[in-house]
Amino acid sequence: MNAYSQPAGVTARDLLDVERIRRDFPILHQEINGYPLAYLDNAASYQRPRSVLDAIRHYYEHDHANVHRGVHALSHRATEAQEAGREAARRFLNAAERAEIIFTRGATEAINLVAYTLRETLQPGDEILISHMEHHSNIVPWQLACQRTGARLRVVPITRSGELRLDEFHRLLNRRTRLVAMAHVSNALGTVNPVAEITAAAHALGIPVLLDGAQAVAHQKVDVQGLGCDFYAFSGHKMCGPTGIGVLYGRREWLERLPPFQGGGDMILSVSFDHTEYNELPYKFEAGTPDVAGAVGLGAAIAYLEQVGMDRIAQHEAALLEQATRAIAALPGVQLIGEAQEKAGVLSFNIEGIHPHDLGTVLDHQGVAIRAGHHCAMPVMDFFGVGGTARASFAFYNTRREVDQLVAAVEVARRMLA
Numbered sequence: 001m002n003a004y005s006q007p008a009g010v011t012a013r014d015l016l017d018v019e020r021i022r023r024d025f026p027i028l029h030q031e032i033n034g035y036p037l038a039y040l041d042n043a044a045s046y047q048r049p050r051s052v053l054d055a056i057r058h059y060y061e062h063d064h065a066n067v068h069r070g071v072h073a074l075s076h077r078a079t080e081a082q083e084a085g086r087e088a089a090r091r092f093l094n095a096a097e098r099a100e101i102i103f104t105r106g107a108t109e110a111i112n113l114v115a116y117t118l119r120e121t122l123q124p125g126d127e128i129l130i131s132h133m134e135h136h137s138n139i140v141p142w143q144l145a146c147q148r149t150g151a152r153l154r155v156v157p158i159t160r161s162g163e164l165r166l167d168e169f170h171r172l173l174n175r176r177t178r179l180v181a182m183a184h185v186s187n188a189l190g191t192v193n194p195v196a197e198i199t200a201a202a203h204a205l206g207i208p209v210l211l212d213g214a215q216a217v218a219h220q221k222v223d224v225q226g227l228g229c230d231f232y233a234f235s236g237h238k239m240c241g242p243t244g245i246g247v248l249y250g251r252r253e254w255l256e257r258l259p260p261f262q263g264g265g266d267m268i269l270s271v272s273f274d275h276t277e278y279n280e281l282p283y284k285f286e287a288g289t290p291d292v293a294g295a296v297g298l299g300a301a302i303a304y305l306e307q308v309g310m311d312r313i314a315q316h317e318a319a320l321l322e323q324a325t326r327a328i329a330a331l332p333g334v335q336l337i338g339e340a341q342e343k344a345g346v347l348s349f350n351i352e353g354i355h356p357h358d359l360g361t362v363l364d365h366q367g368v369a370i371r372a373g374h375h376c377a378m379p380v381m382d383f384f385g386v387g388g389t390a391r392a393s394f395a396f397y398n399t400r401r402e403v404d405q406l407v408a409a410v411e412v413a414r415r416m417l418a
């Protein structure tokens with residue numbers, strides 16, 4: 001065990017003792033406009049526990065150097081620190097091997113990596129299948145790939161409750177489909193998609209599946225081998241880790257088949273002006289000096305989540321979502337956007353006659369941080385005929401008291417603005 005694989009402060013014996021957990025998050029303890037901060041914008045970005053901040057600080061204070069190329073002690077330690085972060089990500093996703101974990105800047109870059117490298121194999125008439133509830137980062141890279149190659153983007157529609165139309169999915173899946181790319185959890189609606197079923201159906205036709213896990217990994221245990229997916233993307237900052245680091249999991253078979261993404265240092269074994277031999281996995285996809293401190297912070301964030309326990313996190317968030325949904329739905333003039341049977345901790349809603357930005361601003365005046373707008377999912381907003389929504393999103397460090405604060409603040413805003 002080295003400095004980068006130490007468990008965080010929470011012990012496995014704890015039940016989900018939220019007040020204790022909150023003591024690990026310095027940023028949560030402040031007032032905004034004279035009210036205690038209720039941070040309910042977790043789908044946009046999580047906050048970090050002290051163990052993540054300490055791990056990054058420890059790394060820079062003791063071990064930083066460039067990785068891989070060095071013969072000296074600090075370079076060895078930095079390499080070890082980075083690889084410990086990779087091993088943590090492998091364990092977190094239950095990937096078969098560390099070589100299947102590619103560090104990226106985040107979920108966006110992870111999806112772009114697949115879109116850019118896969119497009120070399122796309123031809124006119126080929127199809128990429130996505131859904132109507134995708135974040136822009138799982139739409140635009142595929143649009144670009146289709147524009148360059150003549151392939152066609154097909155979109156699985158959703159229901160009024162915000163669920164995937166599985167009948168349409170099965171209808172649209174066909175022998176021209178080259179990839180299925182779907183959100184595991186929708187950021188705008190909170191819908192948890194039946195990704196195991198989707199993957200099994202695609203694989204039955206020999207079609208690979210990419211899952212956008214940006215909104216899933218902090219809320220439930222993800223097992224990429226259990227799901228059987230070929231690619232899985234997520235961002236560190238949406239699961240208590242740093243910004244600027246994320247992961248693309250890829251099954252070895254696929255990563256070996258795809259060409260490199262970017263060229264540069266570290267992704268090569270040898271270079272001459274006539275020929276370049278690429279490095280082995282995962283380095284073939286990691287050109288240039290990596291974000292070592294990011295990998296360290298990501299490893300610490302994973303250790304923290306594991307200590308809290310993904311099952312307990314899921315249970316706690318489900319209770320907060322239920323409390324918030326019941327209370328907000330009971331207010332006059334409220335329209336809930338996203339009422340799927342299976343949901344993660346996202347509550348999107350509108351109040352008749354109130355612009356979501358105005359609602360968000362009045363909530364901020366009462367210390368409540370939510371998101372207001374299209375949530376980078378404009379097609380979802382179009383489908384529901386709204387310009388945007390107010391979105392409260394919950395993390396395991398949120399409390400019932402904060403949900404009460406949200407509801408009270410919404411009621412103030414409603415009386416003031418409606």
Ligand SMILES: Cc1ncc(COP(=O)(O)O)c(C=O)c1O
Nearest residue numbers: 106107108135137187214215235
């Ligand atoms: C479902 C989903 N996919 C992808 C992303 C992109 O994540 P990032 O901006 O961290 O790359 C987000 C961010 O909100 C998201 O919610």
